[in-house]
Amino acid sequence: MFVYKHKVQFYETDMMKIVHHANYLRFCEEARVAWALHKGLIDYQKPDSAAHFAVVETQVRHLKPLAFGDNIEIEIQGRLQGVRVVFEYKLFERTRYGQDPACVARTVHVALGADLKLQRPSMEMKKVLEKEQWIETWLLNL
Amino acid sequence: MFVYKHKVQFYETDMMKIVHHANYLRFCEEARVAWALHKGLIDYQKPDSAAHFAVVETQVRHLKPLAFGDNIEIEIQGRLQGVRVVFEYKLFERTRYGQDPACVARTVHVALGADLKLQRPSMEMKKVLEKEQWIETWLLNL
Amino acid sequence: MFVYKHKVQFYETDMMKIVHHANYLRFCEEARVAWALHKGLIDYQKPDSAAHFAVVETQVRHLKPLAFGDNIEIEIQGRLQGVRVVFEYKLFERTRYGQDPACVARTVHVALGADLKLQRPSMEMKKVLEKEQWIETWLLNL
Amino acid sequence: MFVYKHKVQFYETDMMKIVHHANYLRFCEEARVAWALHKGLIDYQKPDSAAHFAVVETQVRHLKPLAFGDNIEIEIQGRLQGVRVVFEYKLFERTRYGQDPACVARTVHVALGADLKLQRPSMEMKKVLEKEQWIETWLLNL
Numbered sequence: 354m355f356v357y358k359h360k361v362q363f364y365e366t367d368m369m370k371i372v373h374h375a376n377y378l379r380f381c382e383e384a385r386v387a388w389a390l391h392k393g394l395i396d397y398q399k400p401d402s403a404a405h406f407a408v409v410e411t412q413v414r415h416l417k418p419l420a421f422g423d424n425i426e427i428e429i430q431g432r433l434q435g436v437r438v439v440f441e442y443k444l445f446e447r448t449r450y451g452q453d454p455a456c457v458a459r460t461v462h463v464a465l466g467a468d469l470k471l472q473r474p475s476m477e478m479k480k481v482l483e484k485e486q487w488i489e490t491w492l493l494n495l
Numbered sequence: 496m497f498v499y500k501h502k503v504q505f506y507e508t509d510m511m512k513i514v515h516h517a518n519y520l521r522f523c524e525e526a527r528v529a530w531a532l533h534k535g536l537i538d539y540q541k542p543d544s545a546a547h548f549a550v551v552e553t554q555v556r557h558l559k560p561l562a563f564g565d566n567i568e569i570e571i572q573g574r575l576q577g578v579r580v581v582f583e584y585k586l587f588e589r590t591r592y593g594q595d596p597a598c599v600a601r602t603v604h605v606a607l608g609a610d611l612k613l614q615r616p617s618m619e620m621k622k623v624l625e626k627e628q629w630i631e632t633w634l635l636n637l
Numbered sequence: 638m639f640v641y642k643h644k645v646q647f648y649e650t651d652m653m654k655i656v657h658h659a660n661y662l663r664f665c666e667e668a669r670v671a672w673a674l675h676k677g678l679i680d681y682q683k684p685d686s687a688a689h690f691a692v693v694e695t696q697v698r699h700l701k702p703l704a705f706g707d708n709i710e711i712e713i714q715g716r717l718q719g720v721r722v723v724f725e726y727k728l729f730e731r732t733r734y735g736q737d738p739a740c741v742a743r744t745v746h747v748a749l750g751a752d753l754k755l756q757r758p759s760m761e762m763k764k765v766l767e768k769e770q771w772i773e774t775w776l777l778n779l
Numbered sequence: 780m781f782v783y784k785h786k787v788q789f790y791e792t793d794m795m796k797i798v799h800h801a802n803y804l805r806f807c808e809e810a811r812v813a814w815a816l817h818k819g820l821i822d823y824q825k826p827d828s829a830a831h832f833a834v835v836e837t838q839v840r841h842l843k844p845l846a847f848g849d850n851i852e853i854e855i856q857g858r859l860q861g862v863r864v865v866f867e868y869k870l871f872e873r874t875r876y877g878q879d880p881a882c883v884a885r886t887v888h889v890a891l892g893a894d895l896k897l898q899r900p901s902m903e904m905k906k907v908l909e910k911e912q913w914i915e916t917w918l919l920n921l
Contacts, residue, residue, distance in 0.1 A: 363812055364659060364805050366652035368705060373648050374550040375520040379790050382517070386789055390848075397848035408516040412554045418611070421652060422816075422823035469560070505670055506663050506799050510792035510847060517790060521648050528647055532706075539706035563794060564674075564681035658834040659804040666801070692800040696838045702895070753844070 354428050354486075355391060357384035361423040371418040378411055381442050381458050384427040388440075392481045405472075409437070410461040414495050417455040419446055425455070432487040436473055438462045441492050457495045496570050496628075497533060499526035503565040513560040520553055523584050523600050526569040530582075534623045547614075551579070552603040556637050559597040561588055567597075574629040578615055580604045583634050599637045638712050638770075639675060641668035645707040655702040662695055665726050665742050668711040672724075676765045689756075693721070694745035698779050701739040703730055709739070716771040720757055722746045725776050741779045780854050780912075781817060783810035787849040797844040804837055807868050807884050810853040814866075818907045831898075835863070836887040840921050843881040845872055851881070858913040862899055864888045867918050883921045 359380050367373040389395045419425065423446045431440045444456040464472040474482075501522050509515040531537045561567065565588045573582045586598040606614040616624075643664050651657040673679045703709065707730045715724045728740040748756040758766070785806050793799040815821045845851065849872045857866045870882040890898040900908070 362805070362809055364651060364657050364808055367648060368650035368652065368654040369547075369549070370652040374553060375517050375524070375648060378517040378520065379788070382790055383788055395848070405511075407511070407560075408557060410554075410556050411516060412552075414552050415550060418549075422821070504663070504667055506666055506793060506801060508794035509790060510794065510796040512794040515790050521646070524648055525646055537706070564679070653831075653833070658837060659801050659808070662801040662804065689795075691795070691844075692841060694838075694840050695800060696836075698836050699834060702833075 354430065355384075355388045357387045357427040357429065359383055359425045359427065361419055361421055361425065363421055366421050369418075371420055372423075374413070374415060377413050377415070377444070377456055377458060378460075380425065380427060380444065381411075381413075381440070381460055384429050384442060385431075385440055385460070388429050388431070394475075394478055394481060405465045405467065406438075406462055407465050408460060409463055411458070412460075412495060413456065413458040415456050416494070417446070417450050417453065419444075419455055424448070430487055430491060431482055431485055433474065433479060433482045434461075436463055436471065438464075438474055438478065438482065441495075443492070454494075457492050459492065459495055496572065497526075497530045499529045499569040499571065501525055501567045501569065503561055503563055503567065505563055508563050511560075513562055514565075516555070516557060519555050519557070519586070519598055519600060520602075522567065522569060522586065523553075523555075523571075523582070523602055526571050526584060527573075527582055527602070530571050530573070536617075536620055536623060547607045547609065548580075548604055549607050550602060551605055553600070554602075554637060555598065555600040557598050558595065558636070559588070559592050561586075561597055566590070572629055572633060573624055573627055575616065575621060575624045576603075578605055578613065580606075580616055580620065580624065583637075585634070596636075599634050601634065601637055638714065639668075639672045641671045641711040641713065643667055643709045643711065645703055645705055645709065647705055650705050653702075655704055656707075658697070658699060661697050661699070661728070661740055661742060662744075664709065664711060664728065665695075665697075665713075665724070665744055668713050668726060669715075669724055669744070672713050672715070678762055678765060689749045689751065690722075690746055691749050692744060693747055695742070696744075696779060697740065697742040699740050700778070701730070701734050701737065703728075703739055708732070714771055714775060715766055715769055717758065717763060717766045718745075720747055720755065722748075722758055722762065722766065725779075727776070738778075741776050743776065743779055780856065781810075781814050783813045783853040783855065785809055785851045785853065787845055787847055787851065789847055792847050795844075797846055798849075800839070800841060803839050803841070803870070803882055803884060804886075806851065806853060806870065807837075807839075807866070807886055810855050810868060811857075811866055811886070814855050814857070820904055820907060831891045831893065832864075832888055833891050834886060835889055837884070838886075838921060839882060839884040841882050842920070843872070843876050843879065845870075845881055850874070856913055856917060857908055857911055859900065859905060859908045860887075862889055862897065864890075864900055864904065864908065867921075869918070880920075883918050885918065885921055
């Protein structure tokens with residue numbers, strides 16, 4: 354399973370002294386982009402390719418707070434669902450919480466053309482996603 | 496119904512030339528805080544009171560894109576659910592989309608003590624929420 | 638003098654329980670865009686016009702901290718300097734600090750064509766800026 | 780010289796399709812925190828220690844634009860100046876710009892006590908900074 358690492362920055366905290374909840378969607382995006390890069394799905398020479406993959410739905414469940422300096426590990430799985438691409442995420446902070454995720458999330462995406470109209474996911478993405486393992490029960494707590 | 500207004504800033508866009516999806520959780524927070532202020536539930540002299548109201552779950556569905564300069568109107572409803580407080584949101588951009596929401600969202604919260612331990616919502620919040628109208632079917636598209 | 642108002646949001650704070658310093662550049666941008674809109678220099682039907690006005694330099698001096706819920710007033714002045722446009726800002730929080738600015742700032746900009754190459758500022762902008770009052774000694778403390 | 784690396788994220792871009800200027804102060808903060816951690820000056824068990832180091836001034840000059848996916852390298856130097864600590868930064872994107880920095884910056888800081896009153900920098904920080912090399916002419920273009 355693909356794992357992405359992120360160290361919590363000072364500017365990601367709020368006056369509760371924990372990570373502000375909106376930043377978790379940014380962490381998921383970082384993991385998703387790194388996953389796509391790892392799979393050969395992002396071409397930085399054509400940055401607009403990444404721009405044409407839109408977010409249509411997000412869902413986040415916060416189980417434990419995260420703090421400045423925390424070393425987060427994000428596990429991610431993805432699959433096709435018709436014209437949609439679904440990603441699921443588990444965020445861990447191993448030092449304090451061990452095997453318990455601090456956060457679980459799901460995001461749903463569609464491909465758009467240059468005209469911002471709905472398209473089918475590219476053949477490359479289809480091929481990659483069909484080879485991915487998907488565990489239906491992976492996010493029991495979302 | 497309480498309505499909050501937000502004008503989309505340049506820094507809230509991304510290279511897709513639309514509002515980055517993580518910012519919608521910030522718009523919901525703005526609306527929620529303005530609602531709580533309007534209801535007399537925030538005391539800026541004791542800023543920690545606001546800090547002790549944690550986000551445990553968020554869900555956002557994006558129906559239409561938002562762009563730089565858009566004048567957003569956010570409608571919000573809230574209710575108690577055991578120790579939890581649930582808010583629902585509709586974001587409108589009337590000029591382009593009329594009565595169709597551009598986005599709908601739900602956030603779930605709990606009160607925490609100074610020790611970050613779970614508490615019951617305050618009596619003031621209970622009283623305010625019990626008087627609020629809650630329409631069960633308000634967010635059919637979430 | 639043009640004055641822009643901004644209420645400090647929860648998500649703009651950090652674990653010091655004050656506004657994170659990077660957000661001041663966002664407040665300046667909000668004030669600058671509102672000023673340009675007020676002067677008829679932004680056409681939201683052609684959003685790319687705003688996109689072709691690049692930031693080349695920023696300078697911020699923090700004099701007093703700002704906190705959640707603060708009502709900021711931002712005064713702004715602008716002028717041409719060759720191909721550059723310079724803006725200066727004073728941020729006030731009247732309740733606690735009275736006439737003393739909480740922050741002063743300066744930003745420098747250039748116009749870019751669709752090809753991202755340097756251009757002269759538009760005739761409209763020149764006309765507006767030549768009519769503006771500019772007080773050389775306005776930011777003695779920057 | 781200490782070098783910090785940051786990969787530009789999608790959410791750090793704006794509708795100009797380049798990194799939004801306010802994010803450069805976040806990159807500088809990341810580099811500064813990583814430097815302080817490397818020098819043994821941050822104790823994540825006492826997160827408030829980092830919180831008591833305030834930003835009083837920032838200055839940024841943008842020389843070249845940065846884009847989604849860029850691999851930034853940030854060089855940093857720091858020194859004491861009375862009760863102040865000054866850091867200077869060069870941001871490089873080697874692939875496109877080679878030895879030319881894309882951005883140079885300077886930030887000035889003071890130590891604060893738990894009461895937010897001005898303090899002298901800690902003995903540990905003094906010791907570290909006195910051993911650092913400082914090149915006066917390092918940022919000729921700021």
